[in-house]
Amino acid sequence: RRSSKPVINRNLFTSLAGSCEDAVVDNIDEEYDQLVQHLCDSAKRAEGSRTTKRLPSYKTLELIRQRGAARAAGNYQLTFGLAKRCREAIKEDLKKRLAAVLADAAEAGKSIRNTRRDFANRNSDRIFPTFVGMSLKFSISCERIY
Known part of the structure; x- marks a missing residue:
């Protein structure tokens, strides 16, 4: 016979929540690294192009x-x-x-x-x-x- 109350295994919940947080942080770090790489590539392309700077000196x-x-x-x-x-x-x-x-x-x-x-x-x-x-x-x- 089953109990009407749900049984929560706290250790399992904690380990699952921790792994989800790690995955989210890793994903954010990866996206941040991609953004930094994109900005560096864009800056290199802008330096190499023959267009003049639009900012004042x-x-x-x-x-x-x-x-x-x-x-x-x-x-x-x-x-x-x-x-x-x-x-x-x-x-x-x-x-x-x-x-x-x-x-x-x-x-x-x-x-x-x-x-x-x-x-x-x-x-x-x-x-x-x-x-x-x-x-x-x-x-x-x-x-x-x-």
Whole structure:
């Protein structure tokens, strides 16, 4: 005759639960390793490609960070000066990127006029990081380069 109460073997339950947890952790570790490998492969492909970087230079990013810190501190005189230097640095970055894109187009035998137009159209709505206090936020900068 069977008992109406279910009998739970605690040792069996503990061992099964432990093995399930180990399997989940192993699966997460495996997925994490795959993600890291994918990111490394993507970075290597990006370095090897002939495309130019879309991020501003380190100098520009540092100026943007300083401007955000000055703005958060309420120092508007310093903010104004840094904002002017940021704009100049961004323009310099764009000039360098345009020169690199035009050089690539010339090597590939593409139309310089079309390349210049495509560059201006792609860069009409760029995303540049701006620093507010110590947190990084993104804002859209709408500058056209002709």
